[in-house]
Amino acid sequence: MTRYLLAGHSLVLDEALCNGCGRCVEVCPHEVFAMHDHVARIVSRDTCMECGACRMNCSEEAITVDSGVGCAAALIAQMARGGGTDSPSCSCG
Amino acid sequence: MSDHSCECDSTARTQPACCSSIGLTRKVAPTGTGPTEVPELSTRLGWKDRLGGWGVRWGINRMGYAIEPGLYRIGQPDRRAPVLVTANYKLTVDALRRELGGQDVWLLVLDTKAVNVWCAAGKGTFGTAEVVRRIQAVGLHDLVDHRRIILPQLSATGVAAHEVKRLTGFEVRYGPVLARDIPAYLANRLKATPEMRRVRFGWKERVVLAPVELVGAAKPALAIFTIIAVVDLIDHGRPTLGALRGFAPYLAAILTGGLLAPLLLPWLPFRSFALGGAALGAVLAAVWLWLFPADLLAGAGLALVMVAITSFITLTFTGSTTFTTLSGVKLETRYAIPALLSTGGAGVLCSLLAIWI
Secondary structure, rough: OOOOOOOOOEEOOOOHHOOOOOOHHHOOOOOOOOEOOOOEEEOHHHHHOOHHHHHOOOOOOEOOOOOOOHHHHHHHHHHOOOOOOOOOOOOOO | OOOEOOOOOOHOOOOOOOOOHOOOOOOOOOOOOHHOOOEHHHOOOOOHHHHHHHHHHHOOHHOEEOOEEEEEEEEOOOOOOOOOEOOHHHHHHHHHHHOOOOEEEEHHHHOOOOOOOOHHHHHOEEEEHHHHHHHHHHHHHOOOOOOOOEEOOOHHHHHHHHHHHHHHHHEEEEEOHHHHHHHHHOOOOOOOOHHHOOOOOOHHHHOHHHHHHHHHHHHHHHHHHHHHHHHHHHHHHHOHHHHHHHHHHHHHHHHHHHHHHHHHHHHHOOOOOHHHHHHHHHHHHHHHHHHHHOHHHHHHHHHHHHHHHHHHHHHHHHHHOOOOOOOHHHHHHHHHHHHHHHHHHHHHHHHHHHOOO
């Protein structure tokens, strides 16, 4: 598995809020989470791509992550337009 | 192509009646409907589908390759049949239906503006609101007895399963990442194995991106060639073959960044794409100057520009991968852009000096 800069940098899981539903384990494309005694844990932060699927599907709002598209072309285009570096949106399909 | 298949093409967005044009009605009566009133999708791809799919890989009609959103059927689904939800990018629908031979399922196609599942979820068009809206628009409550819909796992960045449940009563099950695994997933009572949940980015996934990378590189290539041709014209007073020879190393750098870097991705040094690309560009420049020796100034200029080009194109590949993060891209772009501009600028300066001194 190829790893990237600052992988999982912004991912935070508040285990105290976890209700043990397991959705984060289900939706993560990089096996970042695992369930231990009905509580989710981050077991592979280094493969996290900050896609935000886990946060989106956590009904208890126990997960926060600064998600967005990891695309330099989109970021550069936005910087060129003077739009700063906050959440660039991808323009390709 | 069978008479019962609805083969909508790129014109689907401008022709909402695409499906009815082949004698099928998209209307679903509220209760007690026979499945035959819902248009059927064939599970076999015709030559038009293959040609269209090949085209979009090369960037032809990539942004408008859609089918009409709504309800479709595969085979003869009944009131207990599974409901699969997908995007209306035709390449996506084709990839899905070709895997569903022999199945009897409903297909709920969302309006994702002709964008694939993962990207549409990231943009929010494959999102909770569209899922809820489409469930209601096709009257899914009256069509099936169960209250369960199967979404592609990669749509989870845009869909909040608990919200869909709250708003429609339908429970969201996230199916496998790949359409290929759907038959096994259905047979396995809607349980995905960890294997089915993992996103891979092997050489096959990277190779299919090659054409669109090449098309993307065409514009900068043309720009560089134009500059070289102009310099050559000024230098000789007429266009010469020297312009083509002068363009060759830059073309090599573009192809290295656009094709070789994606293929060699797992073996590139550094986690940063810009650094990995620069390393590859340096190797290329060394090989090039070994094959075609140049004097110091010209050689330095060539090497610097080659490194800058390769690094930049490799950096832009971040958007095509399945593992880069926004935090990381922000970090490396912030450093890479000034560094590449000065490297490239210094290289151009050396090259011009080498010509005119």
